[in-house]
Amino acid sequence: MTTVVWFKRDLRTRDHAPLVAAASLGEPVIPLYVIEDEYWQLPDTSGRQWAFIRDSLDDLDRQLRKAGSRLLVMRGSVIDTLKQLQARQDVKRVFCHQETGGHWTFERDKAVIGWCSENQVEFREWNQFGVVRRLGDRNVWDRAWTELMRQPLLEAPARIPEMKGIEGDASGYDSRDFTLPDSCPDRQAGGSTRGEKLLASFLDRRCVGYQYNISSPNTAVRACSRLSPHIAYGTVSLREIYQEAKATGNHRNTLPRKKKSLTSFRSRLHWHCHFIQKLEDEPELEFRAMHREMEALKTGPNDTERLQRWQEGQTGWPLVDASMRALNHSGWINFRMRAMLMAIASYQLWLHWRDPALHLARLFTDFEPGIHYSQTQMQSGLTGINALRIYNPVLQSRKLDPDGEFIRRWIPELAGVPSEMIHTPWLMTPAQKERYGGNTYISPVCDHEQAARVARKAVGDFRKQRVSKTETDRVLLRHGSRKGPVQKRPRVPSKQQSDQLSLFD
Numbered sequence: 001m002t003t004v005v006w007f008k009r010d011l012r013t014r015d016h017a018p019l020v021a022a023a024s025l026g027e028p029v030i031p032l033y034v035i036e037d038e039y040w041q042l043p044d045t046s047g048r049q050w051a052f053i054r055d056s057l058d059d060l061d062r063q064l065r066k067a068g069s070r071l072l073v074m075r076g077s078v079i080d081t082l083k084q085l086q087a088r089q090d091v092k093r094v095f096c097h098q099e100t101g102g103h104w105t106f107e108r109d110k111a112v113i114g115w116c117s118e119n120q121v122e123f124r125e126w127n128q129f130g131v132v133r134r135l136g137d138r139n140v141w142d143r144a145w146t147e148l149m150r151q152p153l154l155e156a157p158a159r160i161p162e163m164k165g166i167e168g169d170a171s172g173y174d175s176r177d178f179t180l181p182d183s184c185p186d187r188q189a190g191g192s193t194r195g196e197k198l199l200a201s202f203l204d205r206r207c208v209g210y211q212y213n214i215s216s217p218n219t220a221v222r223a224c225s226r227l228s229p230h231i232a233y234g235t236v237s238l239r240e241i242y243q244e245a246k247a248t249g250n251h252r253n254t255l256p257r258k259k260k261s262l263t264s265f266r267s268r269l270h271w272h273c274h275f276i277q278k279l280e281d282e283p284e285l286e287f288r289a290m291h292r293e294m295e296a297l298k299t300g301p302n303d304t305e306r307l308q309r310w311q312e313g314q315t316g317w318p319l320v321d322a323s324m325r326a327l328n329h330s331g332w333i334n335f336r337m338r339a340m341l342m343a344i345a346s347y348q349l350w351l352h353w354r355d356p357a358l359h360l361a362r363l364f365t366d367f368e369p370g371i372h373y374s375q376t377q378m379q380s381g382l383t384g385i386n387a388l389r390i391y392n393p394v395l396q397s398r399k400l401d402p403d404g405e406f407i408r409r410w411i412p413e414l415a416g417v418p419s420e421m422i423h424t425p426w427l428m429t430p431a432q433k434e435r436y437g438g439n440t441y442i443s444p445v446c447d448h449e450q451a452a453r454v455a456r457k458a459v460g461d462f463r464k465q466r467v468s469k470t471e472t473d474r475v476l477l478r479h480g481s482r483k484g485p486v487q488k489r490p491r492v493p494s495k496q497q498s499d500q501l502s503l504f505d
Contacts, residue, residue, distance in 0.1 A: 002028045002089045002163070004082065006096040006112075007071075008105075010128055010234035011056040012192045013063040013156035017126040018095035023067075023157035030085060030163045031064055033057055035075040035178050042104055044361035044369070047182025048331045052190035052365050056235050057175050059191030069160035073175045078108060079115050086119065088165055093122040097234070100131050100280045102369045103287070129238055130273035131280050131370070138281075138478065145273055149242045186330035187365055188229055195230035199241060202227070203248045208257060211264035216400045217323065220334035225265065228332070228366035231272065242269050276370030278479050285373050289353070290479065291384030293471050297462050298352045306349045309445055310341075311359050313410075316444030318423060319397035320344050322410035329410075331365030336400065339379045340391045346380035347390045347455035348448050353380040374479075381459050384472045385480060388459060390452050397423040413441035 003022040011033075013019060022029045039045060061071040074081045085091050094116055099105055116123035127133070130145030188194075202225045213223030230236045248254060249262035279285050289295040309315050313324035323337040333341075338360070345356035357376040361367050381388045401407055404422035408415050414422055416437040421428055425438045433439045 001092040002030055002085075003093040003095060004030045004032050004085060004091055006078070006094055007031065007033045007060070008096060008099045008234075009101070009232065010097040011053070011060045011190075012195075012235050012237065013060070013067070014192070015153045015237035015240050016097075016156070017128070017154060018097060018124070019160070020154045020157055021124075021126075022093070022095050023160045026161060028089070028161050028163050029069060030072055030089065030091075031060075031069055031160070032072050032074070032081070032085075033060075033175075034078045034081050035073065035175065036077060036108070037075070038077070039104060039108075040180060042102070043358045044102065044367065044372075046362040046367075047180030048184040048187050048363075048365045049367055050178070050180050051182070051184070051187060052229050052331075053233055054175050054178075055190030055194075056192070056233055059193050059235070063156065063192065064160065067157050067160040068162055070163075072163070075178060078112050082112070082115065082121075086121070089163075091121060093124070095124050096126075097128040098125045098131070098133060100129070100276050100370045103283060106283055128234065129276060130270075131276050133280065135277065135281060138480065141274075141277060145270065149239055149269075151239065153237070153240055153243065184329065184331045184365070188226065188330075188332060190229065190233065190235060192230075192235040195227065195236035198226055198230065199236060199244060203244060203262070207245075207261045207265060210261040214334055215336045217326065217334055217337050217406045218401060220336075224334055226332070228368075232366045232368040238269060238272070242266060245269075272368075272371065274481060275374045276368065278374040279370035281478055285377065286369065287354075289382040290374070290377050291382055291467070291471060291475050293467050294382045294384055294462075296466065297382070297459065298350065302351045302355050303349070306445055307345075307351055307355055309442075310345050310349055310351070310356065314442050315344070315349075315393075316426065316442045317344070317393035317397075317448060318404075318407045318411055318414060318425065318441075319401060320393050322401075322407045325410040326406075327360075327363050331363065336396075339375075339389065340393070340396055342376050342379040343389055343391045344393060347388075348393075348446065348451040350451070350455060353377060353382060383475060383479070384463075384467060385476050388456065390456060392452065393448055394423050411441065414438055 003025060005019050005022050010016060019029075019031070040050060057071060057073060064071050074084075082091065082094070094112070099109065113123050115121075127148065130148050132141060132144050135141060206222055207225070210223055213219035227236065227241060231238055231241070245262050245266050249259045249266070254262075278290070282290070289297075310320075310324070313321035313328070315321055320341065323333055323341055327333040327337075327341075341360065342353075342356060345351045346353055353376055357373065360376065361372055364372070377383060378386055379389060397407070403419045404414070404417070407422055414425055414437065417425055417428070418436060421432065421436070425441055426443055428436070428438055
């Protein structure tokens with residue numbers, strides 16, 4: 001009898017419960033990854049995401065070969081693949097990790113479970129994140145997360161019983177034969193080996209000052225752990241990262257400043273799962289506003305010119321455009337810039353959240369559906385329980401890139417403009433543009449201050465006239481952050497608390 005270990009967003013061998021369980025049975029194991037063409041046609045997937053996965057599959061195969069096994073990569077639907085293996089291998093078990101993905105993967109998983117049930121194949125799932133399936137009470141979530149993070153790490157199996165009888169076309173497929181066009185020159189490379197090295201370098205030295213340096217796009221590239229794509233695709237387990245960070249922070253020789261930085265980092269790991277839990281509890285968040293009544297705030301098609309200028313980094317606001325161009329080039333940008341990009345699209349440009357959300361999803365190598373859709377809605381003011389965060393692109397620019405270093409790197413049109421003028425190039429006189437350059441940089445799409453005032457009033461009026469206490473309380477009960485009994489009324493968070501409600505940087 002054969003056990004299939006189905007790899008999804010868990011491309012590693014260490015701390016991998018399904019693989020450990022399968023290996024312990026002493027019967028043949030087929031480590032399987034399926035390239036699903038339909039998935040890669042979804043509007044939130046992209047070539048940069050696949051390229052990271054392809055790197056990770058190569059590394060996973062090397063790890064499996066050390067244990068006497070190898071990775072089987074096949075292309076098609078999972079059910080068709082299982083049918084092929086069943087016909088040749090007497091498959092009796094399918095082991096895998098739970099996945100909180102989008103609607104497509106949710107329906108795919110249900111179909112696979114149904115096929116296994118119909119064909120007398122045992123199907124078992126393990127939890128790899130602090131996300132609780134069928135969570136009945138949000139008040140118990142924090143305790144469940146903590147308990148999972150404290151469980152002992154599972155070492156990679158030293159020996160995995162070899163799969164036999166699948167030589168030929170099935171085992172000969174090379175994942176590199178499947179490609180998706182996507183120009184991302186500075187994309188992070190995938191694989192557990194690289195992920196482990198990143199974790200080590202972060203805990204060793206890069207983490208110092210983490211909480212202070214993650215906001216500026218100039219310092220964040222190094223100060224952030226850069227583990228986000230490795231967490232998203234499971235090349236390093238979240239539990240390992242948490243335990244290693246805690247052990248380093250608690251070591252007697254660790255300096256107080258480093259301890260504080262690692263405490264802040266661990267809180268981000270907690271928030272990572274907090275946001276994924278939202279999508280787990282309410283899968284519809286991929287398509288509609290968390291606060292259902294807020295979905296009616298904006299109707300009709302988006303302004304295509306505004307959307308296109310935002311997508312291409314041509315809004316005329318230097319920090320916004322530099323952030324979009326950097327993201328397009330590298331597949332990563334720090335959280336503060338992600339939040340600003342989404343907020344600018346939602347408020348100053350008054351775009352419906354869905355189109356900008358999908359565009360950013362495609363650009364993020366570290367795309368994590370649970371975090372992404374919850375966060376894009378939060379930055380668009382659609383949760384009903386969080387304070388509005390309407391970013392002023394000029395103030396953010398002066399605060400986070402005071403000398404224009406980041407702007408000059410990504411907007412060559414402004415390379416010669418002095419620091420005191422680079423944040424508002426539209427205010428330069430013709431003589432100044434002639435002297436310093438900037439003539440070719442596009443004018444702002446609108447007056448950002450006026451647009452912000454109009455947006456704030458529109459949202460405020462809508463909330464007063466169209467938002468009910470019943471729906472607001474429903475959102476708070478289901479998705480609110482808390483340790484202890486749920487509050488009866490929504491609490492508007494402080495600026496510091498709002499800053500903490502963020503993507504994992």
